Amino acid sequence: MSYDIVTIDGDGIGPEVCQASIAVLREACGSDRLNFIACEGGALHYQRSGQVLPDDTLAACRSAHAMLHGAAGLPGVTYPDGTEVGNDLHLRLRFKLDLFANVRPIRLLRGVQCPLKDWQPGQIDYVIVRENTEGLYASRGGGVRLRDELATDTLVVTRKGVERVARFAFNLSRQRQGAPRDGQRRVTVCDKANILNSYAFFRAVCTEVAQTYADVAIDYAYADAITVHMIKKPDFYDVIVAENMFGDIISDLGAGTVGGLGVASSAELGEHHGLFQGAHGSAPDIAGQDAASPVATMLSAALMLRWLGERHADAALLGDAKRIETAVEEVLAQGLVVPADQGGKARCSEFTQAVLHQLR
Template identity: 75%
Template structure:
């Protein structure tokens, strides 16, 4: 196995705790010689001390190293004059500056986790949301108009290039998967509001054009409001969902709630040359330092990172390590001996981490 440098930003709140946990598990899975975690500062707390949420040397490390592992960023009380949170700027800047255009959110009901949806068993929910990450409504951040305290507007941006590349990412991902739990069909669902807005009708049209190059993958369509119902009523129908930035943000949190919550939801933000991996949850400053945070979302994000690195560098050992990490998490959750607080148990961050490492051994 080659050696990979990982730019690592612990960040704010529970970020340092879950980052330490992920480093420990990934080192256990890969060995000490395979991964070098280069710690770099950044986040809301760093901003209050230095005036920089993403220092230049931190960005350089993120740009030049093999991958980025991030804990969490943001403190509600640390805001810019316009009221927006400073901490969000850390990963938003990385998204735009490194062109991380595909935000990948796996939604999977794991063994030992009880879904709030009645009658759904592990394996019955297994889909991936691919959220376009650099355009949509969020492209307007910092550029919207606030006029004399009376009028505010932001611009929704959809381009052919941005839509085509995220659609291809979604269809390529569907080809790697085994299909939806309901029928085994490889399927990409386009989530939009094409019935109302021209921007979303254009998004749908471009996705449909891309689908013509993937005759082995079915294409499906759902309006953003309707899909919130479908994800509760028939989650087993879905395989890969592709959506504009804001809609993807909203439905990925809904999906996470159906499989155990944000504390178990991983994510990867991926471009053609870079990848950033972090739990889908926030910094949760209200429980920081208490040892009760679940590290599983960050650990599973680390597994996504290993798999991405393995594919990018043709290193199958990394993919095998990723599979071992995921199997260890499954074993811990199914065994019931180290269930995190957010899953109804009483195991803290250290206990859960040790249990995953023990399962790996």
């Protein structure tokens, strides 16, 4: 079977990291397994056309098997209300395609120096599942700003939204080997149930869902406290599930503990669609200089293959995903071709060639 993959290079370093990842995907999967469909979108396209997500791009995304995105956003390219145009690309895709689960693996790779003292590869390996369509971000475009005196946004939590992201988190835990500390399959609910009714409801629904997963433990952590726990005992975690805003914040914290956003992959998943991109931004200050690290996008491309392989029972894709992950980690572990964000001087093209060589 062949798969149609929409690619959106986007802005800043987006074209560099996206094209590097496409080269790796072609090497891993062969020339006839993946059909790449290049589409427009992002802040630069908005400047040119007035559209951040053109209708034809959205139509292609709806019909494709998956989407791979570079990065989006440019300084000063904003809407009249001051919000960034670039972010609106994946926000629109998120809501229009109902990509309700944002999946952020937090794994310390060999060859990446951990900012936390004495932690080694294998000891930090968990996943943050962020509810992606509700929470505080449900107010996107609907908040109130009154005479430059008052502004409000509403936090929205529904039973349907919490149930489905909770089930996603518990099912994901079942697919994993448990937390590094004790091997326990565990879902940690991140909230502020002690303060706000909306989060108390979020916790209650997660607890109801947990009753149908006797093989997976449930754990609770307040959003402020978990920022300490993620630093002090990262090996305790297996899967963390959180409301949209909290999930957004702790995902970047988690990435910081394993080397930064430059090595952080990301998937936005729904029942029928999947969008994959590195967790970093567009870094326009180094765009076009061959200075970007493609690691996060390459690992996101591997996530894409894994998701497609599971959906279509395609063992070959699952194997290709593992090969890419192993190749990227092996290049990092060798320490000969090190991206700038990891303290080295390797160009984007040099790292890409090293991964291609490792795959061969």
